[in-house]
Amino acid sequence: MIHSIPEPAIKRLSALYQLLCRLEKSGVQAISSKEIGERLDISAHTVRKDISYLREAQISGARYTVQKLKELIGRSLKFTTSRKACVVGLGKIGAAILNYSRFGGYGFDIVAGFDSNVNIVETLNADMDLFPSYMIPEVVTDRSIELAVLAVPADAAQLCADRLVKGGIKGIVNFSSALLTIDKKIAVSDVDVTKELRVLSAMISLADR
Amino acid sequence: MIHSIPEPAIKRLSALYQLLCRLEKSGVQAISSKEIGERLDISAHTVRKDISYLREAQISGARYTVQKLKELIGRSLKFTTSRKACVVGLGKIGAAILNYSRFGGYGFDIVAGFDSNVNIVETLNADMDLFPSYMIPEVVTDRSIELAVLAVPADAAQLCADRLVKGGIKGIVNFSSALLTIDKKIAVSDVDVTKELRVLSAMISLADR
């Protein structure tokens, strides 16, 4: 059983999983921790340490078999069980994300979209079901949707988040610039361009010393 | 002088800055570390510690004055000096970001957009200058652009990143799903929906125990 993997390690392992998927497609068979480190910009030590959290030894001494390692991470972090996801807010960003729906096979499946503007819901022809926002709780519950991407204007974000919670959502990627007030049991990941730019700006300033 | 603020603290202070901007607009005058902690979902201890890195004591015992604290953080992290930024890739996501250009006053200003598709450059009527991608190095240098938002398809990302570096960029927010190989001196922040969803998915799995 997995004891408890440090959060930074989970993030790195997720990135590694993505890398392994690509390597597999390119036909690469094996890779060393050193090479992985170079690709992901982390040390080879860290790579091996992260993998060791998974408690299922590969053959020591030999380089990692791409396919086996991918499967190990996928199994450990449950990327194999595809979770259902939805997109809330079908403006430019939301629609763009929806179109990425070739997500299948990477650990989740976008199965629904929501927008308060009924016209958008009717005109946008996506290959998944679209609903008006007030139906969020119902649809999320009925379809066992676990993850949501929230891409609505800041002033609508809290309302939509509340609806998602009501439906029993387990994780939200918040693209709005709103700071959500939300039950701690729900995993939230904030993605805010302005925040990212600000952090970079600060890091540049402090790097100059 | 600022000695060295831990990176996690920089991120939290950036979020705090954003919160303070909003509180100021709402007319809130003062706030305690406890309240800040509740809003940002971190402990009051951490809030106070982070602020203490700025080495410029407020009056102890009294709650923080919103305006003063905002100014202190802004001054320390250089959010007052507005940096120039650009958007590379004017597809759906890039265009959406460009439209957020009411960014001024938050530490940066979007002053240019780039796309390989000349038609887009001509048809999109934004209130800033748009250029074809091959002009990136030139424009970035000439206009002293320090930050970039990279929102191009994965297969074009590395090329565009190289052009940005050539122009002397200092920080990149990478919205593409590509893993960039880039000089370590340049600050890069990866924003990838699939990665975020995958991390959330993993955290949910491991939380279930």
Place this chain on the structure above:
DNA sequence: TCACAAATGTGAAAAAAATAACAGCTTAAG
């Protein structure tokens, strides 16, 4: 004015994470 509840700022302790070190396995070449 005084006492008390409520804050802050910061050095110290604890916890978490990154890094290093090394024993032992694997592969390839001679």
Place this chain on the structure above:
DNA sequence: CTTAAGCTGTTATTTTTTTCACATTTGTGA
């Protein structure tokens, strides 16, 4: 077959970050 170079898994060490504890300050109400 044997050796050497290279790689992994894991324990130990160091560094970083978070949490705690408490001296000190403010604001309030009697």
